[in-house]
Amino acid sequence: GCSTDDNGAGARLLVASTTSTYDSGLFDALLPAFKAAHPDYDVVVNAVGTGEALKLGESCDADVLLVHAPAAEQEFVDAGFGVERRRIMYNDFVIVGPENDAAGVASADSAAEAFARIAAGGFGFVSRGDDSGTNKAELRIWESAGLEPSDGWYRTVGQGMGATLRIALETGAEGAYTLADRGTFLSMRENLPGMAILFEGDPALYNQYSAVAVDPGHCPETDVAAAETFIEWLESDAGQQTIADFGVDRYGRSLFVPNAGD
Amino acid sequence: MGVLIKASQIRHAYDGRSVLNIEDLEVMRGETLCLLGPNGAGKSTLVRILNLVEAPDSGSVLFEGKPVKPGCLSTRRRMAGVFQHPHIFRGSVRDNVAYGLKLRRLPRREVAALTDDALEQLALEGLGHRDARRLSRGEAQRVALARAVVVRPEVLFLDEPAGNLDAAARRRFLDDLRRIVRRLDTTVIHVTHSLDEALSTGDRIAIIKDGAIRQAGPARQVYNSPADIFTARFLGYENILPGTVVGEAAGGAVVELADGGRVYTRSRMRGDVNVCIRAEEVTLHPPGEAEQVAATANRFPGIIWTVEPSGSAHSLVLDCGFELVATATRPYVQELGLVPGAEVEVRFDEAAAQLVPARVPRGQAGAAACGEGETVRERA
Amino acid sequence: MGVLIKASQIRHAYDGRSVLNIEDLEVMRGETLCLLGPNGAGKSTLVRILNLVEAPDSGSVLFEGKPVKPGCLSTRRRMAGVFQHPHIFRGSVRDNVAYGLKLRRLPRREVAALTDDALEQLALEGLGHRDARRLSRGEAQRVALARAVVVRPEVLFLDEPAGNLDAAARRRFLDDLRRIVRRLDTTVIHVTHSLDEALSTGDRIAIIKDGAIRQAGPARQVYNSPADIFTARFLGYENILPGTVVGEAAGGAVVELADGGRVYTRSRMRGDVNVCIRAEEVTLHPPGEAEQVAATANRFPGIIWTVEPSGSAHSLVLDCGFELVATATRPYVQELGLVPGAEVEVRFDEAAAQLVPARVPRGQAGAAACGEGETVRERA
Amino acid sequence: MLRESVSEAVRLLLTDAEVWSIILRSLLVSGTAVLMAGLVGIPLGVVIGMHRFRGRGPLVSVINTGMALPPVVVGLVVFMLLSRSGPLGSLGLLYSKQAMVVAQLVLAVPLVLGITVSGVSSVPREALTQARSLGASWLQTALVAVSEARVLLLVAIVAGMGRVIAEVGAVMMVGGNITGETQVMTTAIMEEVRKGNFAPALALGIILLTIAFAANGLMARLEQRTIDT
């Protein structure tokens, strides 16, 4: 046997996370800090799509969800699967695309306008199309722009953020536009030559992450105490500080802004 | 010395074609039973069924009076078979020969000793460590033989065991076989196409054709008294002369041949018959030679048509009114001056003239109508 | 009628063991060359090499004077082979027989006609549509034969073609073969373990042992004049009597046998020899019988030791001072009253007494020392 | 869940034109890849299987190793080749069916090749010798080998098809699962799973298996028609 394989003595807490959070490397910072504070608990992270994460919660195969799809989360809680949504942090979505920005997205006044410019010119746009928080935010923006994206220039890929970014990079002669969460984009930036953040700052691009503990009424086996301890730690100053510090050394700024209790 | 194996009502079909239909066959303990028959007669199929490696569609095989099925390992372990195209197992010659012994979980030392014996018996000593898959056919055949005799089976099945053996090896194997059989009281079922082999090894002979047994009995008796025209041809009777029984003399029928001439026999039969005489039973004499001790009533003046060397003997065709085939070894041909056109006196013993009915009995007529033995002879 | 195939300096080894070492072998156009030899002698290997389906390690095969390699399709298409264990292709009997014709892209109608012919020739008409993989061994062998003759090859290779054939089919095939060969002027290389077969089909015989040709020549000549003690045994000389040449008479050597007795021969040789006499060349006569036309100086009084039926003849062992084996057919045994203990006069022709050197010539001694033919005979 | 999925499968087949186009695309892409793998792998496998030559052992090891090629890595390599910055970028093949065919081809070839080689290797040499002796050219001899090893060649094709049609990593990478363009059954299943829609994912799986079963049945029947044993 291999010692790293052995489960520690402590309780095992299953966290279902979206790939965007996981792939940014946030958990690599969070888990050691949590372990230092609560050595009795072993947190394991399962990186899946938002939809799958909710499904894992529903089938009791996760104890805590860390997701960013407010409406779906609320449904989850309302259905009695989750205890409550607890805000942990936010970051924002950004519109990214080829540096030369043929559609002129950079000069748009709003996200909706930026999308409208892309649509008008029929420039390539890649949609995640996977019902993730990012995807839902994107669809809301199209709606607010009053547009129905159509075939040809608009491509739905049903994949995670990383894959979607890469497809956007490789689409067409120059690359295509897409909506990404800042964290993932920044963490992948060096692998995305020629792509840049073209539009940011619109309130419509706000991206809230919440933690949801699975309801012990629905899942008797879930370790309520562990889940509560983990979420409370995330909300604690220590947890919030860890989130705030994450990425500063590497990207020069935080990838996530802690906002528990706001 | 009772019945060891008894097969009754064995029916077997392949792809819906019936290939075996044995009413009743008994194999005595300790005897050697030779199976003879044309290609495709069902000999190999019968062997596989008696060897309990294939189940017949219907019918039963009794071993020591008890019905046995292919599943019965304990009975199967008292038998061993050499099939017509023996399958050689992967491994060395030794491995192959030791196979049956290992299956029986004999102690290692015994396996080694018995294997050495068997290898020696078939002159395979030098080949023990060779890859058994890379032998010549004849060598492989010997491995198959060694592999079967090494387990000292109570019943040994041999399906053309001497095919591909060179003359010396064949002779030696048949000698050894006789010795083994006598010593170990082995029961042998031996399929062969060689009448000589059957006569030299077989206590009894069964002739099988179209899946059915046409004649069975002690070897010499079958050899000397064919039951019908098919078996006569099959047993190598070169002369089969149609005729009619016209009377009786000296305890046998007198036959008027269709082509003229009168033949005296020791058999009793009526109506239309065929007179069957082996070529080697016909002796040739200088015309008017002094009477010998064993006189015979069957003496005909004849003229030699053709003389052809055939192997170690010569084959002669004579005109005695009817056509007759005789054989003679070279010295006799030379001594008697047997050349085409020569006049000779032809004799054959009354006992050598066997009668068979002119027609195959009703029940078998259909089967015999397309018999290969016949068509071949007719075309020749 | 010149040389069609010439093989020289052919060497071949399997797994580092030399199995073939042919100095020189010529096959004449239109002839039938029979290859005889013990198991494992290398016959099949030689056939594969001459048939251009296997390349020898070294040496060359010339066809019509030109060197040919296995790659040479045009030459290969003028040949066809029936191997010792013929591989039957998937499909019906017809498919198998038509295979070679289809390979040559003959028109469909011609394929059908030729196939029908070949099926008929081997009495396979009824089996045309049967699955060729589900035949009895003998039937399969016939398919293999039909498949090779149907392409009317200029050179036909037959490696034990008659193994597994029933007696009638074998006779018919050999007859047909002779006919085909005569009509189409086919060159045949025929491997067999049957001396009779070799004598009845072969124009020439080559005896091969341990990969080398020990004797080759016209069939009857090889049959009648063995070159050494190995070939003598291999050719079935039952009597091999050691002795010493003591003089000359009537153009041949006079041999004093080691066991006593003086044999007159037609051969010339000196020193220690073996006198080889076939059993069927020995004739038995009532003691004091009147002199016949073809007199011989070799006449010995003898006493019969044993008389044993062996197939269609009887085998007799006599004491004439030395031991002698003779054969006689049943009627002669009966007529002459040949029973153990009987006294007879034994005669054999001077021409029937062949001389071979007492020892195998130096160069071959090693090879012959462990010859199977010998060990087998010595043990018997 | 299973009952639910079966009825979902039926519903999808009856009502969803998109599902049909995904099925057809899957069959087209994987069918093409396996066809090409067969065209490459079978002849090559027959040649390797029929001959003994130096370096054959290591070559067979390389082929067998190819069976363990991880689809993701294959996808990655094909991606890098076809990427705009890659050597074949100018072809503009990335995120196309052609790219998926290429990736699946790379995955199918070792399996087809490996099974073919061992199938043909176990054809008795007498079969080939006999064919040559009756005048078979090199190609005609090879056809005998094919005919003798046919059951295993069929298994090679079936296993190859099984590998590629069930594979998701490579096609996802080089095809991109673009709706209406490069989405195939497995990537669609993956997408549904990601979305947490397990029932339609299972439904698609059931449809895939049904198709595979039908295809196998058809093949087996075809094989039996031309052949027996």
Added chain:
Amino acid sequence: MLRESVSEAVRLLLTDAEVWSIILRSLLVSGTAVLMAGLVGIPLGVVIGMHRFRGRGPLVSVINTGMALPPVVVGLVVFMLLSRSGPLGSLGLLYSKQAMVVAQLVLAVPLVLGITVSGVSSVPREALTQARSLGASWLQTALVAVSEARVLLLVAIVAGMGRVIAEVGAVMMVGGNITGETQVMTTAIMEEVRKGNFAPALALGIILLTIAFAANGLMARLEQRTIDT
């Protein structure tokens, strides 16, 4: 990129203990799965291959269909079984190596079974008849079949190992790619690819292939030692 990846591979092997534990885990999980698949698939395949019985044709079709089982679907079904809300949830096996073994077992069995069945089917019947005639029990006869078909049994194992060790969909679903617990080579590759770190992904792929190649070489040598031809 390739050169870069090779040196990255070497660097990972030399410096990264985590990589070694991932490799060992991969081998452990897939090795166990294939071993079990062999223990199930080979005997069963030998039995099916040796006998002719009613319904054999359809059964073989089902087995062959199993080769096209999409790993994601297998993962999904195993997930549903092992899920806490599933029938076997109480075992608590989800996101464990055991769960991955189960999923890979399901994937490997049809391949091992299918190749074994066709390999054993093509063993000449005379081999079995001859063994029986010399006194082989049922089991001893089966061993003859195994020995005759050994090359294909080896290919079956190799193909099965290839299928599972390269597979990512199922282990990802039921194992969860949990660092230090259920992360295997393919899920690690997948993660790196997702993050856009192609060089380490390729490096891991190269390591995987190197291991597979070494294993194949070893197997081939073992096979040759006991056997010839």
